[in-house]
Amino acid sequence: MYTFSSKLKTFSIALVILGALGMAYGFFTAPKTTDEIKEMMQHAESSHEATVAEHATASTHEAVTNEHKAEGEHTTDTHDAHAAEHHLEHMLMQAQNRPWAAMYVAMIFFLLISVCVLVFYAMQRAASAGWSPVLFRVMEGLTAYIVPGSILILLFLIYSSVGHGNHLFAWMYTSIDPTAENYDFAMVTKDWWLNIPGWLIRSVIYVSIWIGFRHLILKNSRAQDEATDTKHFMKSFNYSVLFLALFLLSELFMAFDWLMAIDHHWFSQLYPFYVFSSMLVTAITIIALVTVYLKSRGFLPNVNDSHIHDLGKYMFGFSIFWAYLWFDQFMLQWYANIPEEVVYFMPRLLGEYQPLFIGMVFLNFTFPLLLLMNKTYKNKPWFLGITGLAIIVGHYIDVFVMIAPGTVGNELHFGIPEIGAILFFLGLFIFFTFNALTKAPLHAKGNPFMKESEVYQYH
Amino acid sequence: MSSKVIHALYDDDEVLLTAVKEVRAADHHIEEIFTPFPVHGLDHAMGLAPTKIAITAFMYGVTGLSFSIWFLYLIMIKDWPQNIGGKPSFSFAENMPAFVPIMFEMTVFFAAHLMVITFYMRSKIWPFQTASNPDPRTTDDKFLMEIAVDGNESELTSLLEKTGAIEITVKENH
Secondary structure, eight states: OOOOOHHHHHHHHHHHHHHHHHHHHHHHSSSSSSSHHHHHHHHHHHOGGGGHHHHHHHHHHHHHHHGGGGGGGSSSSOOOOHHHHHHHHHHHHOOOOOOOOHHHEEEHHHHHHHHHHHHHHHHHHHHHHHSGGGGGHHHHHHHGGGGHHHHHHHHHHHHHHOOOOSOOOOGGGOOOOOSSBOOOOOOHHHTSOOOOHHHHHHHHHHHHHHHHHHHHHHHHHHHHOOOSSSSSHHHHHHHHHHHHHHHHHHHHHHHHIIIIITTTTOOOOTTTHHHHHHHHHHHHHHHHHHHHHHHHOOOOOOOOOOHHHHHHHHHOOOOOHHHHHHHHHHHHHHHHHHHHHTTTTTIIITTHHHHHHHHIIIIIIIIHHHHSSSSGGTTTHHHHHHHHHHHHHHHHHEEEEHHHHHTHHHHHHOSSHHHHHHHHHHHHHHHHHHHHHHTSSSSTTTTTTTTHHOOOOOO | SEEEEEEEESOOOHHHHHHHHHHTTTTTTTTEEEESSSOHHHHHHOOOOOOOOHHHHHHHHHHHHHHHHHHHHHIIIIIIOSTTTTTSSOHHHHHHHHHHHHHHHHHHHHHHHHHHHHHHHTHHHHHHHHHOSOOOOGGTTTTEEEEEESSOOOHHHHHHHHTSSSSSEEEEEO
C-alpha cells in the first residue's frame, strides 16, 4: 500500500496556495478601464519604437478575426473616434482575458493529461497487453484528477458563457443578423453548432463519458483483485474497448469546441488528432516519471528496467507522431495559402509567439529524438527525467500557443498569472493523484496477465 | 582450431535456449547456431556482443538527410528555380517546409536500404553465395547448435543428450 508522504502533501498544498496567489495577482492587476489601456499603449509605444511596423501588420490580422466589424477601419489612415474607442475596448477585453486564459490553459492541460492516461490505460486493456499490468495501479491513480478537473472546467465554461465572466470565446459575442453591429459572416454557417446551449450540453457529455468509463473500468479492476474467475477482467476489457471508441468521438468534438472555437474563423480537420497526440505523449511521460519516482521510493518492486524501457519507447514514438502532425497541419495550410487558414499562423509563426511555436519543436521533437534514440538511454531515470521535463514544458507551451493568441491577442505575455495557474493546477493534480494511489494496493494481483508482466524482459 | 565439430539438433526454441545456457555454463564454446527464425534472447544467451547496426542506421540516416538537403538545394533553388504555387523559389530557408517530406523520405530510404545491405554484407550473404547451414532442416523447423570438439567428444555428447537434443552428429570440420 502506498502512503501519501506528508512532505509531498504539504508540497502540493503549498503549490495550490502559491498558484492561487499568482492567479489572484493576475486578476487584480488586469486593467479595468480603457484609460488604463491608453496609458499602457503610450508606455509601450515609447519603449518599442521598432515594433510599430509589426503592430500595423498585426492589426490587419485583427480586422479579420475580430468580432467588431468597425475594427476594419483601423488600418486606414482616417481614424474616427468611434473606431478608436472600439479598438481600445477590444484591447481592454484582451487584457482582461489574460488571467482567464492563463487559468484555462493550465486547466485544460492537466485535465487532458489525466484523460489521456485513462486512454493509454484503456489501450493496454483493449490490447490485452502483457507487459503493463504492473503499471496499472499507477495509471489508475493518475486518472483520479479527471473528476475534479472536469467539474472545474465545467464551472469555468458555464461562467464564461452563461455568466459572461470573460471574453475568451469570441464567437459568443457575435450575431448572425446582417444589420447588427457585431455581425459575423463566418457564424452564419457555424451557428447551428457553435451556440451556448449546445456547446454546454456537449461539454457535459464529454466529461460524463470520461468520468463514467473511468468509474466502470476502475471498479472492475479493483474487484478483480479478490476474484477467483476473470469475469471482472473481461468487463474491464469490454468497457475499455467501448471507451476508446467513445473517447475518440468525444475528443474530436471537445477539441473543436473547447480549443479550435477560440479562433472561430479558422478550421483544421486534423486539429483534434494534433491535440490528442500532444496530450497523449505528455500523459505517457507523466506515467513514466511517476513510475520512476514510486520505484525509487521502493513502492513498485515488480517494475524492472524493461517496463521503464517500454515507456521510454512510447515517449520517443509519440514525440515523433506529434511532430508529424504539427508539421502536417502547418504545411498543408502554408502551401494552400488561403487567407482564413493562414490567419492562424500569422501571430504564431510570424508574430510574437514565434519563439514558442518554433521552440517547442526542439523541446518536443528534436530533444526526445536525440536523447531517447539510443536503446540504453531509454531506461536511465536521469535521461527519462530530463527528456520528460522537456516534453512536459514543451506541450504546456503547445497548449498555451493554441489558446493565447486567440484570447489575449497578438502580443505575447507570460508572467505571474500564467505561472500561478500552472502551480495551482499542478498542486491539485499532485494532490488528487497521490491521494488516489493510496486507495488501492499498487500491485493489481488479480490481473490474469500479472505473471507475464512480472517476468517481462525486453530483449 | 579443432578439426571436428559436433552438431546437436533441437526441435524447440525454448529447449534450445536452456541448452545454450547449460552448454555455456559447462565452459564449452558454441561456434554457431542455425535457426529457421530469430529466437528472442538467443544472442544474449550466447553471450554475443550487442549489435552495432543501430549506429550504422543513424549514420545512414544523417547521410540521407544531408544528401536530400544538398540535392533539393541544387535542383530546386540553384539550378532551376521554379514558381510552384507562388512559393519563394530563390531561398532554401523560406521554401524549406515544402522539402521536408522529401527530406524525411530520403532519410528513411537511406537508413533502411543501406542498413539491409550492411546486414547482408556482415552476414556474408551476397549473390551467388552458397548456403552455409550444415543441415537443410534448419530452414524448416529444427534448430542446430555447432560446438567445436577438442578431444572431449563423449563428454559433450552426454551433456547435449541431457539438454534435450534430438540428434547428435560429429563431423569433420571443413
